[in-house]
Amino acid sequence: MHRAYMPLLFVTVLQGTPPAMQDDGQWTMPGKNYAATRFSALSQITPANAAKLRPIWNFSTGVLGGHEGQPLVVGTTMYVVTPFPNVLYAFDLTREGYPLKWKYRPEVNPAAVGIACCDAINRGAVYADGKIVYNLLDGHTVAVDAQSGRELWKTQIADIGQGETTPMAPFVAGNRVIVGPSGGEFGIYGWVKGLDLATGKVLWTAHNMGPDSLMLAQPGRGSFGSAPNIGVSTWTGDSWKRGGAPVWGWISYDPQLDLIYFGTGNPSPYNTEQRPGENKWTNSVLARRPSNGALVWAYQFTPHDSWDFDSNAEMILADFVVAGRMRKVLVHFDKNGFAYTLDRATGEVLVAEPFANVTWAKGVNRTSGLPILDTTKTTGVSRGNVKGICPSLEGGKSPASPAAYSPRTGLFYTATNNLCMNFEASEVTRIPGTPYIGANTPYVAGPGGNMGEFIAWDAARGRKVWGIKEKYPVWSGSVVTAGGVVFYGTLDGWFKAADARTGKPLWKAKVGSGVVGAPISFRGADGKQYIAIYAGIGGDWFLLSGDVRSDDPADVRPPADFAPDLARHTSQGGTVWIFGL
Amino acid sequence: MGTPPSVRYPNHVAAGGNQPPSSEIKTPLKNDSSDAADGSKIFSAMNCDGCHGGGATGWVGPSLVDGRWRYGGTDGALFQSIFYGRPRGMPAYGGIMSPGAIWKVVAYIRAQPLPSDVPTERWQQEKRP
Numbered sequence: 006m007h008r009a010y011m012p013l014l015f016v017t018v019l020q021g022t023p024p025a026m027q028d029d030g031q032w033t034m035p036g037k038n039y040a041a042t043r044f045s046a047l048s049q050i051t052p053a054n055a056a057k058l059r060p061i062w063n064f065s066t067g068v069l070g071g072h073e074g075q076p077l078v079v080g081t082t083m084y085v086v087t088p089f090p091n092v093l094y095a096f097d098l099t100r101e102g103y104p105l106k107w108k109y110r111p112e113v114n115p116a117a118v119g120i121a122c123c124d125a126i127n128r129g130a131v132y133a134d135g136k137i138v139y140n141l142l143d144g145h146t147v148a149v150d151a152q153s154g155r156e157l158w159k160t161q162i163a164d165i166g167q168g169e170t171t172p173m174a175p176f177v178a179g180n181r182v183i184v185g186p187s188g189g190e191f192g193i194y195g196w197v198k199g200l201d202l203a204t205g206k207v208l209w210t211a212h213n214m215g216p217d218s219l220m221l222a223q224p225g226r227g228s229f230g231s232a233p234n235i236g237v238s239t240w241t242g243d244s245w246k247r248g249g250a251p252v253w254g255w256i257s258y259d260p261q262l263d264l265i266y267f268g269t270g271n272p273s274p275y276n277t278e279q280r281p282g283e284n285k286w287t288n289s290v291l292a293r294r295p296s297n298g299a300l301v302w303a304y305q306f307t308p309h310d311s312w313d314f315d316s317n318a319e320m321i322l323a324d325f326v327v328a329g330r331m332r333k334v335l336v337h338f339d340k341n342g343f344a345y346t347l348d349r350a351t352g353e354v355l356v357a358e359p360f361a362n363v364t365w366a367k368g369v370n371r372t373s374g375l376p377i378l379d380t381t382k383t384t385g386v387s388r389g390n391v392k393g394i395c396p397s398l399e400g401g402k403s404p405a406s407p408a409a410y411s412p413r414t415g416l417f418y419t420a421t422n423n424l425c426m427n428f429e430a431s432e433v434t435r436i437p438g439t440p441y442i443g444a445n446t447p448y449v450a451g452p453g454g455n456m457g458e459f460i461a462w463d464a465a466r467g468r469k470v471w472g473i474k475e476k477y478p479v480w481s482g483s484v485v486t487a488g489g490v491v492f493y494g495t496l497d498g499w500f501k502a503a504d505a506r507t508g509k510p511l512w513k514a515k516v517g518s519g520v521v522g523a524p525i526s527f528r529g530a531d532g533k534q535y536i537a538i539y540a541g542i543g544g545d546w547f548l549l550s551g552d553v554r555s556d557d558p559a560d561v562r563p564p565a566d567f568a569p570d571l572a573r574h575t576s577q578g579g580t581v582w583i584f585g586l
Numbered sequence: 587m588g589t590p591p592s593v594r595y596p597n598h599v600a601a602g603g604n605q606p607p608s609s610e611i612k613t614p615l616k617n618d619s620s621d622a623a624d625g626s627k628i629f630s631a632m633n634c635d636g637c638h639g640g641g642a643t644g645w646v647g648p649s650l651v652d653g654r655w656r657y658g659g660t661d662g663a664l665f666q667s668i669f670y671g672r673p674r675g676m677p678a679y680g681g682i683m684s685p686g687a688i689w690k691v692v693a694y695i696r697a698q699p700l701p702s703d704v705p706t707e708r709w710q711q712e713k714r715p
Contacts, residue, residue, distance in 0.1 A: 119637065119675025123646060190636070433633065438677060440636020548646055559656035560648040563705060 028487070030528025032078045033132040035174040036407065037484075037525070040322035041257040043409035045526035048488040049534040050586060052504040055490050055511040058584045061535060062103050066579035068092070069554060071521050071543015073405050074129030074174055075482065076581060077137070078527040078537075079151060082106060084132070085581050088543065089118055089125035089142045093149060099530040103583075107154035117143035120165045120438060122190040124547040126172050126521075128255075128405070133177040134202055140171040146184050148205060158205030162186075162198055166438050169193050176256035177202060178265055178295035185252025189270040189315060192441035195250030195287075197267065199298050211298035213250035213269045213286050214240065220286075221293070222300040239283040247435050248280060249273030250287040254317025254404040257335070262350055264292040264301055266322070266335055268404065270315035276430040276443035278385040283308040288316045290337060292352065304352040304374060306339045311384040312365060312428065313398035313446070314341040319407045320349075325415060327355045327465050336464040338408055338419050340400030341376070343369055346464045358467030360460065361401030361421050362451045365394055384444070390429040397426035397448045399478060405544055407523055408462075409485040414505050416470055417462040418491045420479035423451035424567065448549075448567045456568065459483070459493050459501075461508060471508030473501075477568060480546065482523020484536070492536055494520020496546060497574035500538050500582065516540035516582050519550070519575040533585055541579035546571075553577050611662040614686075617693040625694025628687050632679065642695060647675065651698040664692045 028046030070088030144163030168191020408419035433443030519542030671678030
């Protein structure tokens with residue numbers, strides 16, 4: 006089906022992305038590479054032999070929280086960051102049983118656990134310049150010597166007293182460490198910061214709304230419009246000061262354009278009537294210079310968000326033909342249910358089509374970039390209980406479950422959720438450090454009898470190519486390999502492989518707990534290809550799965566209304582798994 | 587030697603599940619329906635429901651109406667949990683709420699009917715294919 010442009014793709018692959026094709030066998034940053042493709046050029050595991058995959062090793066992290074994110078492999082060492090209390094393990098892959106080289110136990114203020122909206126998760130570390138850099142939940146970034154486990158620097162970046170926590174995975178572009186906060190449910194004043202990789206010093210702070218001076222925006226210079234201070238004028242009064250726009254997802258980087266790309270989260274509070282206006286730049290993609298944070302362009306996926314449709318999902322960078330023209334694009338699967346293909350130099354919308362069941366909008370006007378709303382689905386206190394909104398606020402896809410892109414197949418691979426919700430907003434007052442939400446949003450299963458699906462997506466044409474229906478929402482990340490195999494996990498504790506071209510299921514293994522992490526592929530010290538994945542249900546599913554935590558006799562939970570039997574298949578518990586042939 | 591992590595943070599010192607041997611503090615209220623109604627409003631106004639859920643039935647924080655208590659369920663224990671906070675995420679509200687307001691929240695929580703059982707399974711009702 007890609008006959009028309011596949012030859013071009015191969016040319017692009019060879020000329021445009023040599024690092025991906027000369028895979029060094031490591032996994033040194035969250036999304037595998039700057040483009041965040043989660044594509045491994047290793048090819049020993051194929052559709053023909055994937056059925057022979059078997060467990061090689063596993064390790065209990067000793068932590069029960071949701072194990073999001075992914076391990077790193079640098080040289081012959083694997084690094085694993087746990088949820089709170091954010092222990093960092095270094096495993097020696099050259100010795101039998103992969104024993105620990107060291108373990109780093111940071112000081113983390115436990116008060117942060119009560120400021121994390123949805124379980125005390127962590128989305129992983131990044132390796133650069135001999136350092137493992139990651140965020141502690143309590144608003145600190147640390148750099149640890151990758152050889153010795155010694156702490157090199159520790160910088161406070163966020164304030165839990167204002168509702169900011171920091172579970173996201175830092176990103177390194179050049180000598181800048183880029184970090185951001187969670188706190189869209191706490192009325193934070195969202196930002197990103199650029200830290201010096203060598204010292205940890207904060208070199209710049211760029212807010213996502215507010216006056217241009219605080220947004221590091223120069224109107225008229227970028228392609229986001231020439232009106233000044235739209236980070237203020239698209240809000241009412243000073244509501245932007247507590248307007249959310251957290252940065253809790255993934256970051257990517259185009260070295261040639263010298264732009265980092267990241268998504269911003271929901272406006273606070275959920276009750277729209279406390280923040281009239283488009284609320285720029287919440288629920289947006291922002292392109293900034295990594296050296297100084299300058300805003301170059303921005304695009305808002307969901308203006309004046311009525312549904313908690315954060316846009317923190319990854320922005321995957323790829324080059325392919327769209328409508329007959331070779332384009333440098335970014336591809337983004339938004340919580341709002343639309344998959345976007347944008348020109349990554351300008352933010353121009355090239356493709357915007359639903360990848361999930363969507364009722365809140367009828368489509369996206371590609372010229373204006375605005376969604377075409379179904380106004381019966383907009384929410385607010387005066388609108389009462391609005392029913393039948395799809396997707397739910399878990400998203401058509403969760404930003405916590407990053408997609409993968411194979412330049413070999415030209416397809417994107419992503420977990421999706423098939424849930425809808427009712428939404429009843431309420432007035433809420435901000436008390437710093439406490440929840441600032443203002444909505445009750447019960448979920449119901451979407452149509453079709455399956456609450457999730459793992460899909461392959463053609464981002465040039467905006468259409469699904471294949472899908473594997475799953476009983477429960479699919480909340481894991483994915484990895485796709487040059488061998489033509491794609492991997493993902495399920496909430497009921499399976500880790501699965503499928504043929505990347507056809508979607509044919511190839512293999513599965515039960516991993517002991519639901520999967521909300523993201524798999525990686527690496528070359529072991531023995532030269533063989535391996536796949537690693539975390540098991541450990543949590544994140545939102547700590548809130549939604551019912552009785553999955555048995556270590557606390559004072560916290561026993563009833564079943565979730567929409568998935569009453571999930572706890573039949575999984576409990577909490579973190580394990581790192583490695584599979585191989 | 588540095589200070590052990592367990593006492594490095596003032597808010598890390600857990601009182602545990604047991605009350606001190608003396609001085610169980612008593613509510614000055616009658617815990618009547620008017621106190622509970624006031625407490626319900628305060629519970630919402632202070633964003634307690636943001637963590638403990640509407641009706642205090644649990645969300646990211648545990649349910650407060652299932653009869654299970656990590657730090658004790660007496661009036662005095664509840665007051666202490668709210669006033670001083672608890673180490674696994676409960677903020678100390680003593681700085682921003684008056685003791686009188688806290689006692690009303692205690693009255694609200696204590697007024698909720700306790701279930702005779704907290705079911706954690708519903709799958710027995712499923713039919714086998």
